[in-house]
Amino acid sequence: MEDQIEALERSADITGGGQINLANLTDGLRAEREQGITIDVAYRYFATPRRKFIIADTPGHIQYTRNMVTGASTANLSIVLVDARLGVIEQSRRHTCIASLLRIPHLVVAINKMDLVDWSEERFLEIRDQFEEFLPRLDMKDVKFIPISALDGDNVVTLSERMPWYHGPTLLDHLETVHIGSDRTLDGFRLPVQWVNRPANPADPELHDFRGFSGQIAGGIARVGKKVIVLPSRLCTTIKEIHTAQGAATEAFSPQSVTLVLEDDIDISRGDLIAGLNTPPGSSTELQANICWMHPRPLQPGRKYLLKHTTQTVQAIVTSIEHRLNFTDLEAESTPAELALNDIGEIRLKTSKPLHFDGYASNRLTGSFILIEQGTNATAGAGMLFAPKELVKPEYVDFAI
Amino acid sequence: MHSYHIDHLQFLETEAIHVLREVTAEFERPAMLFSGGKDSICLLRLAEKAFRPSSIPMPFLNIDTGHHFPELNEFRDRRAKELGAKLIVRKVEDAIAQGIAVPAPGEVSRNRLQIPTLLAAIDEFQFDCSIGGARRDEEKARAKERFFSFRDGFGQWDPKNQRPEIWNLYNTRVNPGESMRAFPLSNWTEMDVWEYIRQERLEVPSIYFSHKRCCVRRHGQWLPVTELLPPKNGEKVEELVVRVRTIGDIISTGCVESPAATVDDILAEIAAARVTERGSRADDKSSEAAMEDRKKAGYF
Secondary structure (H helix, E strand, C coil): CHHHHHHHHHHHHHHCCCCCCHHHHCCCCHHHHHHCCCCCCEEEEEECCCCEEEEEECCCCHHHHHHHHHHHCCCCEEEEEEECCCCCCHHHHHHHHHHHHCCCCEEEEEEECHHHHCCCHHHHHHHHHHHHHHHHHCCCCEEEEEECECCCCECCCECCCCCCCCCCCCHHHHHHHCCCHHHCCCCCCEEECCEEECCCCCCCHHHCCCCEEEEECCECEEECCCEEEEECCCEEEEEEEEEECCEEECEEECCCEEEEEECCCCCCCCCCEEEECCCCCEEEEEEEEEEEECCCCCECCCCEEEEEECCEEEEEEEEEEEEEEECCCCEEEECCCCECCCCEEEEEEEEEEEEEECCCCCCCCCCEEEEECCCCCCEEEEEEECCCCCECCHHHCEECC | CCCCCCCHHHHHHHHHHHHHHHHHHHCCCEEEECCCCHHHHHHHHHHHHHHCCCCCCCCEEEEECCCCCHHHHHHHHHHHHHCCCCEEEEEHHHHHHCCCCCCCCCCCCCCCCHHHHHHHHHHHHCCCEEECCCCHHHCCCHHHCCCEEEECCCCCCCHHHCCCCECCECCCCCCCCCEEEECCCCCCCHHHHHHHHHHCCCCCCHHHCCEEEEEEEECCEEEECCCCCCCCCCCCCEEEEEEECCCCCCCCECEEECCCCCHHHHHHHHHCCCCCHHHHEHHHHCCCCHHHHHHHCCCC
């Protein structure tokens, strides 16, 4: 936009020797412009006639990995930028690995600065091979390699005439057409109860007995008449009414925010889970997870934290550290003494109350948690749960009368 | 066959409702900032949807700089009354009289002075979370903001040390004296806001639409001529057909020449715009870090 370019020119005239610096467009903090680095995620928005986009511009430096994880955790697609002159560096491996751990469904490797390697197909293939060496060790389903030069926009929006050997889509073409519709979980109904909706002193007498359960559907489809199980009580009931942002409905699905009214009067509070009776989750106090550590005070076995999972916060103790991931060779080191800031590893935990959960691989929302340090309230870690060893067994449940 | 697809506006709506409910469930004394501007009008609609059939379970708070457009205050009071909500207004001039806000010699703008006024109101009512309509696409320091923005005992934002915010798991914990700001519209753009206003048929103050107004040209902007902003020597007052794109104080809000008389006209105008919304706000142009500095001091 013109006023933003004008602001860049203004600062260029004063501090930049006349050269405008496009990074200052997203490096919105004084400390970032001062040091010429990106510290925290910047969100940018644009729309094309085909799609609307939210870009999370995340830092590359290892010191700010936690901010990269913040930006990546909600993404449908990640773009790893590689400098064609440098090829794969530790940062490329780290970012690809984090994208895979977070299960971002789509990855684009954009090989940039092709102008500086003479638009060479050979160099492009070389870098692709460097990626192919470690990609099989990660769980990535959809990876696309695109040679670009951001300087003049080659293969960014329009196909480059200087790389006739490339026959794939441009970056924007790919972003506009990649299929993201099936990235959500539509089986296994899950509603973590966020808030109990009970009107105080309603003018309408019909609302005196209204008791709704509000929350964002974390998986699957809710239908009026559907049998559900409530955890932890294990009582079963039926969905009576569904209220969505658009009004009353006969069905609703993930990720809609809804309010449900149930047939039976059961004790349900924030933190409880309403789940489909035929597709129950796991429920346990003993958990296994991958974790990104985000706090300067290292994670050690025996440490206690608050654990927030969906809408429930419980106490948790780390019982053991199984592995630590080494980003240089992507190998796992067994039983390290601790996980330091920006480390990723596998841990075991015990919680004060059971979590009702799915494996992160099958549901990002019911399979994730954060650890909070008591006292400072710092967000210290981001965890991704392993699939439950056993599921809640519906045959043991009681039906509400 | 149902497609189980939600469009972009529905996605933003469901995300904002989730944030609003999280505030109500996790905080004891939340408040919602309501100015009557277009973003807070959307926020209000989202809050109605998030909590219905219950009424919005928190009071509204507005910091009146005394330099507001009169149309905006009229609209603010009327909407709060229609919803039966408790509206708390705290005035910058009262804060000045009480010594809470101290103007610099010759300082005319009330922009900086809203900060101590807001912090005093948060303290007075012991609000532990205030919900605002700020959007990341407005300004580059705001582009760095989290949905839940932690503020220390001085109301300060520490941009170099923000809590990581992963998935939709918001860490809302604060110690006594500390507080949170929550921004449910973080991911909304100016275009999304107007599309939502159209979809929900929301009423907005008349100054967003084309009208006649006397303006002077100053620092590349058309500023409205009022008692607070009389023309300087040599400045020519012109009556123009204008509208406002973003509303701040009457002395720092630039008007844009526009014939847009309906929401559809405004949407067409934004789609073709070459200048961002905040390009018409003098308070943002005072330095490259103007917004960051104000936010660090406790501003929204």
